[in-house]
Amino acid sequence: MARRIAIVEDEAAIRENYADVLRKQGYEVQTYANRKDAMRSFDLRLPNLAIIDIGLENEIDGGFTLCQSLRSMSETLPIIFLTARDNDFDTVSGLRMGADDYLTKDISLPHLSARIAALFRRLDVLDQPTSPENLLQRDKLTLDIGRLTIQWNNIPVPLTVTEFWMVHALVKFPGHVKSRQVLMQESKIFVDGSTITSHVKRIRKKFIQVDEDFDCIETVYGMGYRWNTQNTSGNTDQ
Amino acid sequence: MSRFLKNPFGIRFKLVFLSSFLLVIPWLGYQYILEMEEYLRRGQEQTVLGTARALATALNERPELFDEGSYGPARQSDDLYVYPVFYPLSLDDDTLVDWQDYQRYELSYGKDDTIGTLLNPHSPFARYYHYDDSLNFKLLVGEYNRSLYAYLKVVDDHVVYRSEESLSIHRNDFLQISLVTQEGELKRYVISPRGPEFIYAYAVGEDLRDLASLSHEEGISGQWYEVPGGYEVELRLPLTMLGDQLGFAVYDVDDEVEREVSSVVATSDVNDRERLGSLRRPTPEIDRIVEGMGHTNSRIQVVDRAGRILLSVGDIQSATGLVLSEQAYQERVNKYWLFIEDNVLHPLYYRILTKPSNDFIDELYAGGTIEGQHIASALGGAPQTQFRTLEDTQTRILEAAHPILADGEVLGAVIVDQNMNGIRTFRNQALETLFNTILGVMVIISFGLFAFASRISGRIRDLRNQAESIIDDNGRLRNTIVASRNSDEIGDLSRSFSNIVERLGQYTNYLENMSSRLSHELRTPVTVVRSSLENLGLVAHGKESEIYIQRAEEGINRLNLILTNMSEATRLEQMLQTSEKERMDLAKVINGCVEGYRLAYPDFELVADIEGPVMIEGVPEYIAQLMDKLIANAVEFSYEGKPISIFCRAIRDQGVVRVSNYGPFLPEEMKGRLFDSMISVRPQEKQRQPHLGIGLHIARLVTEFHHGQIRAENLRDAEGVAITLAIPLLDE
Numbered sequence: 001m002a003r004r005i006a007i008v009e010d011e012a013a014i015r016e017n018y019a020d021v022l023r024k025q026g027y028e029v030q031t032y033a034n035r036k037d038a039m040r041s042f043d044l045r046l047p048n049l050a051i052i053d054i055g056l057e058n059e060i061d062g063g064f065t066l067c068q069s070l071r072s073m074s075e076t077l078p079i080i081f082l083t084a085r086d087n088d089f090d091t092v093s094g095l096r097m098g099a100d101d102y103l104t105k106d107i108s109l110p111h112l113s114a115r116i117a118a119l120f121r122r123l124d125v126l127d128q129p130t131s132p133e134n135l136l137q138r139d140k141l142t143l144d145i146g147r148l149t150i151q152w153n154n155i156p157v158p159l160t161v162t163e164f165w166m167v168h169a170l171v172k173f174p175g176h177v178k179s180r181q182v183l184m185q186e187s188k189i190f191v192d193g194s195t196i197t198s199h200v201k202r203i204r205k206k207f208i209q210v211d212e213d214f215d216c217i218e219t220v221y222g223m224g225y226r227w228n229t230q231n232t233s234g235n236t237d238q
Numbered sequence: 239m240s241r242f243l244k245n246p247f248g249i250r251f252k253l254v255f256l257s258s259f260l261l262v263i264p265w266l267g268y269q270y271i272l273e274m275e276e277y278l279r280r281g282q283e284q285t286v287l288g289t290a291r292a293l294a295t296a297l298n299e300r301p302e303l304f305d306e307g308s309y310g311p312a313r314q315s316d317d318l319y320v321y322p323v324f325y326p327l328s329l330d331d332d333t334l335v336d337w338q339d340y341q342r343y344e345l346s347y348g349k350d351d352t353i354g355t356l357l358n359p360h361s362p363f364a365r366y367y368h369y370d371d372s373l374n375f376k377l378l379v380g381e382y383n384r385s386l387y388a389y390l391k392v393v394d395d396h397v398v399y400r401s402e403e404s405l406s407i408h409r410n411d412f413l414q415i416s417l418v419t420q421e422g423e424l425k426r427y428v429i430s431p432r433g434p435e436f437i438y439a440y441a442v443g444e445d446l447r448d449l450a451s452l453s454h455e456e457g458i459s460g461q462w463y464e465v466p467g468g469y470e471v472e473l474r475l476p477l478t479m480l481g482d483q484l485g486f487a488v489y490d491v492d493d494e495v496e497r498e499v500s501s502v503v504a505t506s507d508v509n510d511r512e513r514l515g516s517l518r519r520p521t522p523e524i525d526r527i528v529e530g531m532g533h534t535n536s537r538i539q540v541v542d543r544a545g546r547i548l549l550s551v552g553d554i555q556s557a558t559g560l561v562l563s564e565q566a567y568q569e570r571v572n573k574y575w576l577f578i579e580d581n582v583l584h585p586l587y588y589r590i591l592t593k594p595s596n597d598f599i600d601e602l603y604a605g606g607t608i609e610g611q612h613i614a615s616a617l618g619g620a621p622q623t624q625f626r627t628l629e630d631t632q633t634r635i636l637e638a639a640h641p642i643l644a645d646g647e648v649l650g651a652v653i654v655d656q657n658m659n660g661i662r663t664f665r666n667q668a669l670e671t672l673f674n675t676i677l678g679v680m681v682i683i684s685f686g687l688f689a690f691a692s693r694i695s696g697r698i699r700d701l702r703n704q705a706e707s708i709i710d711d712n713g714r715l716r717n718t719i720v721a722s723r724n725s726d727e728i729g730d731l732s733r734s735f736s737n738i739v740e741r742l743g744q745y746t747n748y749l750e751n752m753s754s755r756l757s758h759e760l761r762t763p764v765t766v767v768r769s770s771l772e773n774l775g776l777v778a779h780g781k782e783s784e785i786y787i788q789r790a791e792e793g794i795n796r797l798n799l800i801l802t803n804m805s806e807a808t809r810l811e812q813m814l815q816t817s818e819k820e821r822m823d824l825a826k827v828i829n830g831c832v833e834g835y836r837l838a839y840p841d842f843e844l845v846a847d848i849e850g851p852v853m854i855e856g857v858p859e860y861i862a863q864l865m866d867k868l869i870a871n872a873v874e875f876s877y878e879g880k881p882i883s884i885f886c887r888a889i890r891d892q893g894v895v896r897v898s899n900y901g902p903f904l905p906e907e908m909k910g911r912l913f914d915s916m917i918s919v920r921p922q923e924k925q926r927q928p929h930l931g932i933g934l935h936i937a938r939l940v941t942e943f944h945h946g947q948i949r950a951e952n953l954r955d956a957e958g959v960a961i962t963l964a965i966p967l968l969d970e
Contacts, residue, residue, distance in 0.1 A: 011762055017769035024776060084761040086805060088813050105765040106798045109772040177834075197859050198813065221827050221862040223834030 002028040003120060006047035008038045008066060009082070010057045014105070018051065018082075021109050022116070035062040039069060046074055048123075049116060052099075054083040054090065064097055071098035076126075078119040082112070088198050095202075101160045103189065111188040118161050122148040138171050139229055141216070152210045162187045163203050170217065170227040179224035200225055249698070253691035260683060264676040271672060275665045282636060282661060283623050286536060290640035290654040291621065293538060296527045297652065301644040317516040318484050318505060319343075322550050323382040329472050330436065332463050334389055340380060344391070347488075347503050348374035355509060356445060357408055357489065357499035373490045373501050375468075379517075384477050390486060393468040398491040400432045408446055409497035411490055413471055415439075415458070416508035417517075418483035424511040425479075427455050429471065434463045437473060484517040535660075539653040540642075545613060548650065554635065557656045579674070587673055591666050612639040616651035619643075625658075634658035697728050701735065708739055715743050753932075754808035757801040764801065768794045803932050810863075810936055814943045817857050821968060824893045825850025827858045828886045831865040839873055843881040852886060852893040853968045856944045864940040865897075867933040868961055872899035875959065891967050892946075898960035903952045912950050913938035934961075941965065 005027045009015040012033070019029040030047060032038035034057045050070055056062030067079055081094040081102045094102045100119060103112065125147045134146035142151040148164045150157045159167065169186035170178055178186075180196040187199075200217060207214040216228050321343055328336050352373075375392040390413065400410040412430035419425055427439045428446055439458035443451025460473025487504035491497050506515035537552040615622035616639030623638040639653045701719075708717045719739050722732035771794060775787045825848050832846045872882045880900035887894055904912065913934045934950075941948040946965035953960055 011766065013766040014762070014769055017766070017773050020773050021769070021776065084758055084765070086802075087809050088816075105761055106768070106802070109769060179838075195809075197863070201859075219859065219862070220834060221830035221858060221865070223830075223837060 002026055003048040004028045004030065005116070006030045006032065006038065006042070006050045008032045008035070008050065008056065008063070009053045010034060010055070011053075018109070018112070021113065025113055027116075033057065035059055035066050038066060042070065042073065046070075046077060049078045049080070049119060051080045051082050051116075054081060054085055054094070064093065067094070067097040067099055076123065078123060080115065080119070082107070086195070088195075091198070092202075095160065099160075101162055103162075107189060114188055115161055118148055121146070122161070136168075136171065138174060138227070140211075141171065143168060143171060152207060152214070155210045157206050157210050159203065159206060162189055163199065163206070166199060167203060170225060174227045174229045177220045177223045177226045183224065249695040250688070250691040253687050254684075257684060257687045260680060264673065264680070267672045267676060268669065271665055271668050274668070275661055278661050278664070279636075279658065282656060282658070283638070286636055286638040286654045286656050287621060287623050287640065289536060289538070290638045290652045293527070293540075293652040293654070294621075294640040294642045297540070297642045297650075299644050301649060318377075318379050320386065320517060321378070321380045322547055323380040323387060324550065325382070327380070327382060327387050327472075327474075329460050329474055332461070334391070334470060334472060337378065337380070337389065340378060344376045344378040344389075346374065346376050347505060349501075349503070351503045351505065353487065353502050353504045353507055355487075355489075355499070355502050356447075358502055372492075373488065373503050375488050375503060377486060377505065379484070381477070385474050386477055386480060386484075387472075387474050388486070389470060389472045390488065391465075391468070391470050392488055394488075394490055394492075395467070396492045396494070397464060397469055398494050398497065400430050402432060405449055406447065407440060407442075407452065408489070408499065409491065411469075411488075414442075414446075414487040414489065414504075414508055415473075415475075416483075416485045416487070416514055417479065418481040418511060418514060419479065420481045422481065424514065426508070427458055429458070429460075429462065429473070431462045434469070436460070437462050437471065480517065482517050483511075483514040485514045536654050536656040539655070540650060541613065541617075541653060542650045543617060543648065545617070554655050554657055579670075583674065583677075584670070587666075587670060591669060610637065610639075612637050613651055613653060615639065616641045616653070617648055619648050634662070694728065697722075697724075701728065701732055704732075705735060715739065715746050718743065751808060753804040757804040760797075760801055764794060764797055768798070807932050807935050807939060810860075810939055814860070814939065817860070817943075819855045819857055819944075822854060822856055822858050822861075823850055824852040824854050824856070824861065824895065824965065825886050827861050828865060828884065828895060831862050831869070832884055835865075835869050839869070842873055842876065845881045845883040846886075847883065848886040849888075850886070852888045854893050854944065854965050855968050856965065860940045860943065864937045864963075865895075867937045868897040871933055871961070872897050872901075872959075875899060875901035877901055880958075888967055889964075892964040893967055894962065894964050896960050896962045898953060898958055900953075900956060900958040902959075903957060904950055904959050913948060937961075937963070 005022055007015055007018055007022075007029060009018070009031070010033050015031045015033070019031050022029045030041065032041065050066075052063045052066055054061060054063035056066070059065070063081060063083065067081070070077055070079055079099045081099050082105060083090070083094075083103075084105045086104045091102045101115060103115070131146060134144055136143035136145060140153045142154070143164075144150070145168070148161055150159055150164060150167060165187035166183050169183055183196055183199075189195075200219075204214070204217055207216070218226050218228050220226055321340055323337075323340060325336075334341065372395045373393065375390045377388065377390050379386065379388045381387065392411075394411060398410045400407065400412075404410075407428050407430035410430060412428055415427045415429070417425055417427075426442050426446070428442050429437045429439050431437060437458070437460045439455045440452045441455045442448075445451070457479050458473060458475045460471060462469060462471050464470075485504060485506040485508040487502055487508040489499050490501045490503075492500050507513035535552075536557040537550065537554045539547050539551075540549045541547055610624065610626075612622040612624045619641050621638070621640040623636065626635045626637060627633070628635065635655055635657050637653060637655045639651045641648045642650045642652060701722075704717070704719045708715055708719060710716045719732060719736040721736035722729040724732070768791070771787055771790050775784070775791070829846070829848050829850075832844055832848070836844055869882070869884075876882055876899040882897065882899045885894070885896040885898075914931075938948050941963050944965045946963055948961065948963040950959060950961045952958070
């Protein structure tokens with residue numbers, strides 16, 4: 001049975017372009033131009049995944065409201081914000097609303113579909129046992145590449161797909177410095193440097209919520225970031 | 239202070255200058271009081287003249303008051319002229335000096351005045367024999383305090399005193415005084431001393447040889463003293479004893495054995511009531527009339543035609559004309575004020591003002607006759623006033639003379655004198671009060687004006703400072719003007735400034751957010767194009783179309799990059815607002831960055847001159863971002879093969895970072911605007927990548943976030959550019 005994806009987007013051209021691509025990939029796509037239409041439909045039946053724009057017709061924050069309603073209907077429904085708003089504040093707000101990812105509209109379609117696929121995969125494997133070959137172990141860190149989940153000290157760290165891919169890129173080769181450019185490519189987003197900085201900040205915060213002494217992601221000024229296996233404070237003195 | 243010097247003619251100065259015209263007010267006051275003094279002086283003149291006229295009128299047509307007999311030259315008759323004396327005389331001082339100048343009015347009697355008496359039977363023709371030249375005397379008669387004073391200077395080659403045992407009074411040198419009492423009775427007194435002594439007068443009967451008729455007369459007192467070549471007698475008798483006739487006779491005895499009177503010199507025939515000389519003294523009639531006018535606070539004198547003073551009432555020292563109450567001074571109980579007034583103000587005032595003194599001597603009036611233009615004029619028939627200034631005390635004396643007429647003929651003159659000290663004192667008091675008041679008012683006004691001017695100029699300077707501080711060196715709005723709530727013009731100006739700045743701020747804000755908003759608005763159509771192209775890529779087949787799609791995608795990617803860059807600054811600004819600063823070592827962060835750049839730019843030589851620690855409060859990520867921009871900038875403009883140097887040091891209280899590269903100089907006009915949004919100095923051929931001039935703008939945003947300054951300058955020693963930023967060090 002084909003998965004149903006709901007796209008809530010007030011710009012008809014974009015909406016239809018996305019819908020076309022996703023349909024071609026075998027998804028069943030429903031499109032809505034505003035929050036009311038979307039909610040009416042969602043009340044009858046929930047989609048398997050929702051892609052929401054924040055500004056919807058005359059509602060500036062309609063997407064946020066919609067996200068909240070959806071999250072209250074389903075805990076697990078993957079929600080992606082796809083919006084032109086690229087500021088930090090909206091990003092944080094969106095993710096706090098319970099969205100699984102926050103993407104700006106300059107993302108390319110293949111990247112978008114990769115994310116959608118990843119999210120569905122994560123959904124699929126939730127109720128299956130973890131296969132050991134998908135596990136990546138670094139000290140206290142456990143990466144489940146199949147489920148796109150991360151555990152620190154066996155406590156799950158709630159990362160978005162984008163964030164997971166970033167951590168994965170860092171952890172693959174501990175001690176290697178990954179530039180922002182590399183992290184961008186790895187996490188399949190196209191943003192500027194400062195957005196990467198704020199992503200990394202958010203990741204650090206999420207780890208620190210689990211473990212106050214977390215200090216594994218080190219900033220190498222002028223170059224990028226690297227994963228420290230030792231729990232020593234990183235410095236780059238000559 | 240430097241501001242004050244820079245603008246020495248500020249509002250405050252101008253106001254103070256203008257208010258200095260207030261100094262005209264005390265000058266006007268001074269002039270006014272001088273005018274008033276002049277007016278009062280004229281008033282006093284009129285008053286004095288009026289007094290003189292009134293008196294003269296009272297004395298007019300009464301020729302009997304000016305007995306014709308007294309008008310001849312003094313020594314032409316047997317009459318005695320009584321000079322009014324204006325000060326007390328001392329009888330027992332063995333000298334006549336206290337008569338002072340009056341002595342020049344003394345009259346001489348000599349052999350021509352010899353008379354015959356019972357004691358020298360040669361008479362009455364004795365004078366024609368003038369066998370004895372040795373005896374003569376000088377006489378002066380004066381009046382003071384209702385008493386008659388007289389002195390005789392007798393020249394006598396042999397002074398023979400009354401012998402100790404002798405009872406008789408005529409066998410020696412003696413002095414006889416004859417007078418007619420007010421009842422018309424002739425009385426004779428003899429002063430016959432036993433040596434120089436306090437005189438003892440005898441009243442004698444018909445014959446002075448008759449010892450039985452001698453009786454002591456207490457009314458006559460005085461002193462007899464011997465001088466070389468004779469003797470002097472100074473005596474006094476009350477006016478009550480006197481009628482209007484008086485005579486003196488000096489009896490001379492030269493032979494101490496014989497003791498016979500050899501000669502007698504007398505003022506008149508002292509033994510004959512009919513021939514006794516008259517006493518010429520101010521008549522009681524005039525006295526009474528003038529006495530009635532005497533309480534006029536002036537000195538009144540009546541002179542006869544010869545200018546001799548017949549009468550004088552009052553003294554010029556106390557004749558101030560104006561009586562001033564001292565009340566005004568007593569009311570001031572504040573002793574501090576009095577202290578200030580006496581020790582500070584008055585010494586100051588009296589440098590300008592003259593303080594009149596009542597302690598002066600009017601020399602002109604010391605004698606028995608007076609003269610002066612006014613008197614001459616009055617005696618000529620025309621009343622006149624004049625002012626006279628005494629040399630030594632600066633006292634001015636006002637004199638008025640009015641003729642006394644009888645039958646169209648001038649008999650004499652009334653002279654009324656007042657000194658001007660009253661008016662002068664009054665003027666001085668008025669000036670003191672005026673000066674005090676004006677001083678007070680001036681002080682208050684000056685302070686008031688100064689405070690007002692200071693406030694106005696202070697407010698204007700405030701406004702100026704505010705206006706200057708709202709725009710920084712780069713012309714960016716930094717502050718707003720706090721609109722004043724004052725309702726005056728300056729408040730108005732402040733409000734309109736505030737309004738302008740606010741609107742300018744809105745406009746600037748609109749401009750600054752322009753790129754962000756533009757990028758946001760453009761993003762949707764770009765997304766439409768991009769997604770459409772991608773869709774097209776998925777469905778289209780054929781080599782040709784693929785190339786075009788690829789080119790279109792490249793274009794759209796570039797457009798996307800531009801949009802991202804455009805909003806980068808805005809995004810950064812938003813992030814800065816929520817960022818928290820931490821303690822960090824600037825040197826360490828820069829060091830790390832340089833390491834990174836060596837990897838990132840292997841083609842360039844990076845020379846690091848870093849010395850730490852440079853502790854500041856900041857966000858390392860942003861500092862790194864800033865360095866990214868600076869290095870990217872330096873690399874882009876650097877000449878090939880030239881090093882890029884990075885310098886980091888703590889200098890004084892600032893952490894200084896300098897990135898310099900060898901490359902083309904900055905255009906002079908761009909230096910200040912280099913850090914503004916959307917400013918780029920890149921030449922067109924270098925535009926391989928889209929550049930919006932956002933990089934240095936971001937550098938500035940980060941610097942400002944750290945309360946630092948950033949500036950770009952051309953190198954001095956080589957062709958190149960240095961960008962320097964200074965961030966305040968953390969207070970340890």
